[in-house]
Amino acid sequence: MSLDQIIRAVQQAVGVNSDGKPGPETWRAIYNRICPDAQPPEQFKDRVDDRSERVIATLLPDVQPYARALVAKAAANGITIKVISGLRTYDEQNDLYAQGRTKSGRIVTNARGGYSNHNFGIAFDIGVFEGSRYLDESPRYKAVGALGTDLGLEWGGNWRTIQDEPHFQLRPAWASDLNEKDMLAELRSRKDSGEGAYV
Ligand SMILES: [Zn+2]
Numbered sequence: 001m002s003l004d005q006i007i008r009a010v011q012q013a014v015g016v017n018s019d020g021k022p023g024p025e026t027w028r029a030i031y032n033r034i035c036p037d038a039q040p041p042e043q044f045k046d047r048v049d050d051r052s053e054r055v056i057a058t059l060l061p062d063v064q065p066y067a068r069a070l071v072a073k074a075a076a077n078g079i080t081i082k083v084i085s086g087l088r089t090y091d092e093q094n095d096l097y098a099q100g101r102t103k104s105g106r107i108v109t110n111a112r113g114g115y116s117n118h119n120f121g122i123a124f125d126i127g128v129f130e131g132s133r134y135l136d137e138s139p140r141y142k143a144v145g146a147l148g149t150d151l152g153l154e155w156g157g158n159w160r161t162i163q164d165e166p167h168f169q170l171r172p173a174w175a176s177d178l179n180e181k182d183m184l185a186e187l188r189s190r191k192d193s194g195e196g197a198y199v
Contacts, residue, residue: 015158016149025149033176048072051082058087060121062198063170066153067124070168073147074126079140084166085125088118110162120187120197123169141165172198
C-alpha cells in the first residue's frame with residue numbers, strides 16, 4: 001500500500017474528503033477520534049449576538065461553547081454568521097416533517113420526531129449574513145464548515161447522502177464509532193430515561 005493510499009484510507013475512516021492530502025480537517029478529525037472530549041478554546045466562550053444567543057440557549061451546555069466559538073471564529077475570518085436553529089421538540093420535528101408531505105410547502109427534512117439530532121440539543125444550524133441580509137446560498141458556508149470541523153464539530157456538508165451545509169453537531173464520545181442510526185436510537189433511549197446525551 002502506498003503512502004497516498006494509506007492517507008486516503010485514514011481520511012475515509014475519519015469521514016473527511018479522501019483527497020490524499022492530509023490538511024487541517026483530516027488532522028482535526030484524527031485528533032477528535034483519539035481525544036473525543038477536546039474542548040473549544042477558552043477565548044471563544046464570550047456571548048455572541050442576541051439572535052444567536054436565543055438559539056444557543058436551547059442547546060445542551062456542552063454544545064453552547066462550540067456554537068459561540070464558531071460564530072467568533074467565522075467573524076475573525078471576516079464571515080458573519082448567526083445560529084438560527086437549535087433544539088426542536090419531537091412535535092416541532094413532526095410538523096417540519098409534514099411540510100411538503102401532508103402539509104403545503106417544500107420538503108425540508110427526512111427526519112420524523114426523535115430521528116433528528118436537533119431533537120436532543122446536540123445540533124444547530126447557522127445562516128451566513130451579508131450585513132443584515134441572510135444568504136441562502138454562499139461559498140462561505142463551506143469556509144464555515146472547515147472552521148467548524150477544526151473546532152471538533154461534525155459538519156453536515158461532509159455527509160455523503162443529503163449534504164446540509166448550515167448544519168453542525170457535537171458527537172458524544174460514546175458515539176464515536178456508531179453510525180447515525182444507532183447514535184439516534186441511543187439518544188432517544190437516553191432522553192426517555194432522563195440520562196444526558198454527553199454523560
Ligand atoms: Zn440542522
